[in-house]
Amino acid sequence: MLLAIPVPAEADASMYWRRRFRGAADQVWSVRAFAAHLLADFEALDDVLLVLDELAVNALRHTRSGQAGxxxxxxxxxxxxxxxxxxxxxxxxxxxxxxxIVELAESGRGLLTVDALATAWSWKGDSRGRTLRATFAERA
Incomplete structure (x- = not known):
């Protein structure tokens, strides 16, 4: 017989997930579903999902990620x-x-949204590849 013994979580323990997505518009929904499943109990989940949506759309519109292949x-x-x-x-x-902000513009607000919702954000990289990072503090 196998017994499961609960072990208290360490204060500095972290969880990490990574997933690669095709560079297609239909994948933005998949990004949101991926994050929503993993972070279902995170208080700022809606903010995280909106920021991920904006960053994924930006990757598709403004980088080679959105091109064929x-x-x-x-x-x-x-x-x-x-x-x-x-x-x-x-x-x-x-x-x-x-x-x-340009009044009545249909686009161009993505990083403004990220800036407003994330605790902090940054980017690094160049024309060969970039990483955009956004952090969300645990609410007390």
Missing amino acids: GHFTIEIRRDVAGVTVHVIDEGGPGEPRVGD
Whole structure:
């Protein structure tokens, strides 16, 4: 007989998940479903999902990830401090930047949304590939 013995979680223990997605618009829904399943009990889940949506769409629109045969990768880390997400794309021209709000514009607000919802965000990389990172603090 096999017995399961509960073991208390360590204060600094973290969970980590990584998944690669095809560079196609229908994959954005899959990104959201992936994160929603893993972070179902995280208080700021809606913020995380919206930010992942924006970052995945940006990867598809502004990098080689959205071209034929492209892909992007999502990494999610959860620990006692909160959640960190990474969107890793295949790079492209230009650099991620928060744009000016243009009234009635249908796009261009993605990184403004990320900036408003995430505790912090950053990016690194170049035209060969970039990683955008957003963190979300655990709410007390």
